Amino acid sequence: MSSEPAYDPLGAVPRYLQIARILRARIESGALEPDRPIPSEKAVEQEFGVARQTARHAVALLREWGLVQTVPGLGTYVIRR
Amino acid sequence: MSSEPAYDPLGAVPRYLQIARILRARIESGALEPDRPIPSEKAVEQEFGVARQTARHAVALLREWGLVQTVPGLGTYVIRR
DNA sequence: CTATATTTGTGCGTATGTATG
DNA sequence: ACATACATACGCACAAATATA
16 A cells, blocks of 8 residues: 655645645545646635645645646646656 | 956855945946846845845945935836936 | 637735844 | 844735637
């Protein structure tokens, strides 16, 4: 059984990093597929109950990690590799 | 040759002031043109490796100096004079 | 062509906590 | 105590790009 990292809002690990790791796990597991969009910032906010800034921070990490590509006005997509 | 002030993170002059002076020099030299946006807060953060607060502090100085004008939701622009 | 909805980009203001000089 | 600086996090607003009715 492979499970994604747990989300612990009160933990020592910053929320944006926890969220980024969870989304990364979804990409690596194939739950989020290449050339397909990841959840919007709005959706991330709602799923994890965080502010937009925090959601954006998480997605920014995915970009830095080379996992996704963002198109303004459209969305953020999983990079095919 | 006119060169902009050096950035010295370990110097006695506060970083926000150093950054503000560098951006001012770019405006006065024409590297940043009137009616054109200066680098976003994010870009300033990244270029100088400082926190958001510090980048914002620098841009706030440019406003106080009457060099730029900030438009909410759009950016900060060099004032034509 | 216009209007609307969605998504991302940018900025403002504020707050808490940590650390250094 | 104070100024500076970093890190994290919340809420809000307006602008721009994109897609669709």
